[in-house]
Amino acid sequence: MKVGRAADAPPFLVMDVIAAANARAAALPPGAPGIIRMEVGQPGTGAPRGAAEAAIRALSAGAPMGYTEAFGLRSLRARIARHYAEHYGVAVTEARIAVTVGASGAFPLAFLAAFDPGDRVAMAAPFYPPYANILTALGMRPVLLPCDAATRFQPTLAMLERMDPRPEGLIVASPCNPAGTMLAPGELAAIARWCHASGVRLISDEIYHGLTWGTVAESTAAAFSDSAVVVNSFSKYWSMTGWRIGWLVLPEDLVRPVECLAQNMFISAPHIAQVAAEAAMDCTEELEANKAAYARSRAALLEGLPKAGFTSIAAADGAFYLWCDVGHLTNDSARFCAEMLEHAGIAATTGLDFDRERGSRFLRLSYCGREEEMAEAPARLAAWLGR
Template identity: 30%
Template sequence: MEHLIHPRIKNIEISGIRKFFNMVADRPNLISLTIGQPDFPTPEHVKEAGKQAISDNFTVYTHNAGLLEVRQAACRFVNEKYGLHYNENEVIVTIGASQAIDIAFRTILEEGVEVILPGPVYPGYEPIIRMCGAKPVYVDTRHNQFRLSADLIKPYINERTRCIVLPYPSNPTGVTLAQQDLLELAELLKDRPIWILSDEIYSELVYSGKHASIAKWLRNQTIVINGLSKSHSMTGWRVGFVFAPEFLTKHLIKVHQYSVSCASSISQKAALAALTAGKEDANDMRKLYEQRMEYAYSRLVDMGFQVEKPTGAFYLFPSIEPFHTSSFEFALDLVDKAGVAVVPGSAFSAYGEGYVRLSYAYSLETLAEGLNRIEQYVQKHKR
């Protein structure tokens, strides 16, 4: 019966991040710096709100778009934080940012259109694009500090271009876009029949200045993806948001409704606490991430790695060019000989080859041990 499975699904592979993590997870005494998951517990008041929802038997369907009070709180949150103006009819509560991306692509893409992405990039976009019958078009950002710019995009825009993905702060590189970058992109894309999918899931984890969204300048062309997984250490609660003008959300809600009906009612009550009483919860976590970043970045530089200093998220993306091997072979050898796991850069498109991703969403003690092992490996194997 396998021959009856849709060819597009058969040709899609499991994420390279998860594939490598699963491959090495059972190794004894392994220090894993692979998964981009906050190591902090969900804030107590958020957990209490979830518990209270269960105690109150609030275990029911909600409005397809999410509880009105949650949608209103989400709109206030992005307004106060980033100056974005949306109303309760212009936001949908989703099952994490991943589902928000899925319904956005399934609503705007069709057979034969193209989606421009920066390379390297998080691997969660391409499979959905291909399932929609669209074509991912990668733009090499390696010589522009991993930043997608108007100048880089311009040669790739044509009559088939339907969407441009702006995933900043970036997974896997940790870079952000400055306001000037966004202004130049907005000037290039203004009034063109092109959507911008702005994935801002790491918006609360910016180390210098404040996060800026291109939706401030191109509101009617922009789909903003956000959520609470990274900002409030709520990965397992699965709460995301998609913000878009009402003429688009009225179509997004159809795809959302027929795929999941609504987000978990219990998680939505927890989300309400996060967005209101906990709207500054990310501050203390961000300070600790920055300390870890400075430590890990300095250690890698001292070892001789070429690496862009992150300005957001919680990843480092050092080059392994001096080792003259593929990123997969390097990562596997690092596991075998040093007992530390990082993610091969090839998981982030062909433009990630020659790099590895290291997550510093781990304690300083874990980072220190992992980096000590990497240093010992480098001393023995660097050519």
């Protein structure tokens, strides 16, 4: 029987690392040190208490929790619109907001509405693997812009101006995964305005907003372009990964196309998750406490990792990742990560997930797990590497 070409999509290797770490943890003898999980960008904290309580109240009231409108509960969309006014000073109408099944559900909706098969969509490398894998599965063509520490692993306006032919689309992420670097507001504004003037559809991944550490301010592409698509999610700052809830801020010309696609592909995001997400947006004190713990873990790692031999780390402006150049230690980061799991009990993700050409000398460490484990990681690595 025929198998569709989309079935040839490359794996998201971090999911294989998760499986290997689970197997390793299950095989540990009683009393052995546990596995430190630094492979996946999943907060170690659960949904904020207010979100869980809102869900309990809704379920206890016997609400049917059926389908919502395809774009989600109007009250949640209004709350998200208020977030843009309060956090960014940007007016976004709730009619332009689509609640989605996580950011992962938002990307195919945006790509299908904005692009056709064969269209070229540019992105920085290293990059979040599903960008390219989803585009490829949909018949579109990822175009990689190799970036490094000199550009802070972000695309530049000069790179875009040199592209010939120009792509139909551009994906930017600030803070980005895996490097955690950000575009300054002026840089994002320049890129957004260039895209609009050049007929290039900008997709701005802003799912790590709220988790920033340096001096670079958060800004949204919605402030600079009427044609940009913004993707966000409750998975990261709001610690609601498994609830599968995210959103899009859409330009006017894509509102109805995305709505029709959402009606057919997903019907709606889970009703109960929408109720919880709306409540989560008012749980600032608890969420900021989570963020403070991530900041302490980040500081401990940035101090301890160089002593363990990890001396080249990307500027970690935001998100909760450290992108480490380990070329002085290995030219096979996949094997290096496997040995790290076996001998140091630390799960990390090979850079090959994020950069197929240069990733063999990089790995990504996530520090959103338990704070005490993040503090322990450098000592384990130093012992393994004989430092």
